[in-house]
Amino acid sequence: MNRLSAAGLARGGVVMCALVAFPFVFSQHWVLNMAFFVLMYAGLAQAWNLLGGYSGYISLGHVAFFGLGAYSEAILFSHIGIGSRGFLPLLVLPAIGIAVALTSVPVAWVALRTRHMTFAIVTLTLLFVVQQLAFNLRGLTHGSQGVSVPSPTFSLYERPFYLALLAIFALATLVTWHVRRDRLGLMLFAIRDDEDKARGVGVRATEAKVFTFAVSVGMTAMIGAVWAYYIGYVYPQFAIDPLVMIGSLLPVFLGGAGTVWGPVLGAFILVPAQQWLAYRYGASELYLIAYAAVFLAIILLLPRGILPSIADMVARRRDGRTTPRLPVGSAREEIAS
Amino acid sequence: MSALLEVRALTKRFGGVTAVDGCTFEVSAGSITALIGPNGSGKTTVFNMVTGYLRPDAGAVSFDGRRASRPDPARFYRAGLSRTFQQPRVFRELTLVENLAVAANRPWWALLGRDVPPTDRRRAEEVLADFRLGDLMGNKARELSFGQQKLLEFAAVLMGRPKLVLLDEPTAGVNPVMVETMEQHIRDLHRQGITFLVVEHEMNLVMRLCDPVIVLDHGAKLAEGRPAEVQRDPLVLDAYLGT
Numbered sequence A: 001m002n003r004l005s006a007a008g009l010a011r012g013g014v015v016m017c018a019l020v021a022f023p024f025v026f027s028q029h030w031v032l033n034m035a036f037f038v039l040m041y042a043g044l045a046q047a048w049n050l051l052g053g054y055s056g057y058i059s060l061g062h063v064a065f066f067g068l069g070a071y072s073e074a075i076l077f078s079h080i081g082i083g084s085r086g087f088l089p090l091l092v093l094p095a096i097g098i099a100v101a102l103t104s105v106p107v108a109w110v111a112l113r114t115r116h117m118t119f120a121i122v123t124l125t126l127l128f129v130v131q132q133l134a135f136n137l138r139g140l141t142h143g144s145q146g147v148s149v150p151s152p153t154f155s156l157y158e159r160p161f162y163l164a165l166l167a168i169f170a171l172a173t174l175v176t177w178h179v180r181r182d183r184l185g186l187m188l189f190a191i192r193d194d195e196d197k198a199r200g201v202g203v204r205a206t207e208a209k210v211f212t213f214a215v216s217v218g219m220t221a222m223i224g225a226v227w228a229y230y231i232g233y234v235y236p237q238f239a240i241d242p243l244v245m246i247g248s249l250l251p252v253f254l255g256g257a258g259t260v261w262g263p264v265l266g267a268f269i270l271v272p273a274q275q276w277l278a279y280r281y282g283a284s285e286l287y288l289i290a291y292a293a294v295f296l297a298i299i300l301l302l303p304r305g306i307l308p309s310i311a312d313m314v315a316r317r318r319d320g321r322t323t324p325r326l327p328v329g330s331a332r333e334e335i336a337s
Numbered sequence B: 001m002s003a004l005l006e007v008r009a010l011t012k013r014f015g016g017v018t019a020v021d022g023c024t025f026e027v028s029a030g031s032i033t034a035l036i037g038p039n040g041s042g043k044t045t046v047f048n049m050v051t052g053y054l055r056p057d058a059g060a061v062s063f064d065g066r067r068a069s070r071p072d073p074a075r076f077y078r079a080g081l082s083r084t085f086q087q088p089r090v091f092r093e094l095t096l097v098e099n100l101a102v103a104a105n106r107p108w109w110a111l112l113g114r115d116v117p118p119t120d121r122r123r124a125e126e127v128l129a130d131f132r133l134g135d136l137m138g139n140k141a142r143e144l145s146f147g148q149q150k151l152l153e154f155a156a157v158l159m160g161r162p163k164l165v166l167l168d169e170p171t172a173g174v175n176p177v178m179v180e181t182m183e184q185h186i187r188d189l190h191r192q193g194i195t196f197l198v199v200e201h202e203m204n205l206v207m208r209l210c211d212p213v214i215v216l217d218h219g220a221k222l223a224e225g226r227p228a229e230v231q232r233d234p235l236v237l238d239a240y241l242g243t
């Protein structure tokens, strides 16, 4: 696993500085709007990657927690007001994240008793359950009428939203990076390889999975909350939207699941491409076909994603140039029986 | 010698098949006990129940004087009861050192500590060197041969400082040189105080290494005793020749 390296830190630092500077360099609304969605999906992908990439548990229900965050934000600030300068809704984000993370624990505990396809289906069910709740708990959510949040009057509207998302994105990346070097990361990788075996060598698999799930959906909820405030209203079908789900896991598989920078790279490629398609061909749902094409391309050409494929290529080249491969006998040779 | 492991009237059915049928035996502390029997006699299933991978339909297992309440392999491992699998199971995408580090006993709050703390690394390197896997320390486990994976799996469970190790056919499918290595490791570790329960088909090995020998047939204990006695037992000969 990656060790802390000066080069790695420097690379991360440069990327972060560039991202912070971005909304001070560019001020066109359409550019910042696009940057907002790039960061949103990069953050969602990164948060999803923490669970899905590291432990191999493919959740199709993360967007339920995105919706939970969005509704918490909207309902709260439709009642108490956003404060004189409009920053209050951004300041409460950590509280929303923590609240949703804690709420998710019992759900995670039940869902994570299933594996593979069953886990995917169980979490997908969660998506529809939360959406139905949003439609039907009218007293709280106003059903299909939705909830609107007062609009702030920021000097450059997109900038504070962008910076809030950037902070969450940085947090998600930091957590992902840190967990990779933690015992937790080691446990998650072991679980991904062979969970039963992991339990057999004392790994506290349930604790590791539930904790990771909670952190992952907590960050997802914070992003949902920023989105709700940015858009200014939440409806059940948009706040809990399967397309947002697809949009947050496609970058992971494109860039490389279980890597620190893969999901980010994926989002930086996919979101502008999607926006460009929408712009070029109108607001049609054409990008869905493009998504399907991307998905097929990943499965056929890059089953492990961009970054792992590049790493393989580099490793192969290096191997070819220096020593021959290590003298490990093939598995078959020794199966005498 | 006192019993480290006690198995009482253990029973497991799979649909119509009774894989283990009222099986009762003990493993004394400090022994290398063999569990032998024809194919399909229920040896692996006994292992699975003893280590918490399967819930018995009836019967009880107690380890180190405590009766296991609910089957939980992780908890059994932390209590000092570990096993290897008939088909070696290693973490293919982890390096050898990581395979060992993940098997080290750590409290839950170590979750956010280093993946391989220096003490674990040192011990892992020692153990790997003992098992002559030192040169491959940084390689991924999937690059190992079948026999090396068996060694790695064995090496990894030692990280938990076990009292009792269950080995399921440690030498099956392993080349003769490695069989000797395996035997030497078992002897060395036994001398250091680890108790073994070994399932093995290679009779010469069982006869030189193990005492006592327990024979299982159709899921129940057929015979038990010194290797030489068991070898002469007509019931055992019958079971093996198939009647």
Ligand SMILES: Nc1ncnc2c1ncn2[C@@H]1O[C@H](COP(=O)(O)OP(=O)(O)OP(=O)(O)O)[C@@H](O)[C@H]1O
Residues within 6 Å of the ligand: B014, B017, B018, B019, B037, B038, B039, B040, B041, B042, B043, B044, B045, B046, B086
């Ligand atoms: N999960 C399972 N489902 C159904 N039947 C099973 C299962 N596991 C084992 N069995 C059956 O239970 C019986 C005992 O199997 P087990 O693997 O315990 O035997 P064994 O003594 O380990 O054999 P071998 O020497 O071939 O490894 C066999 O008839 C086997 O087919």
Ligand SMILES: [Mg+2]
Residues within 6 Å of the ligand: B043, B044, B045, B086, B168
């Ligand atoms: Mg077996």
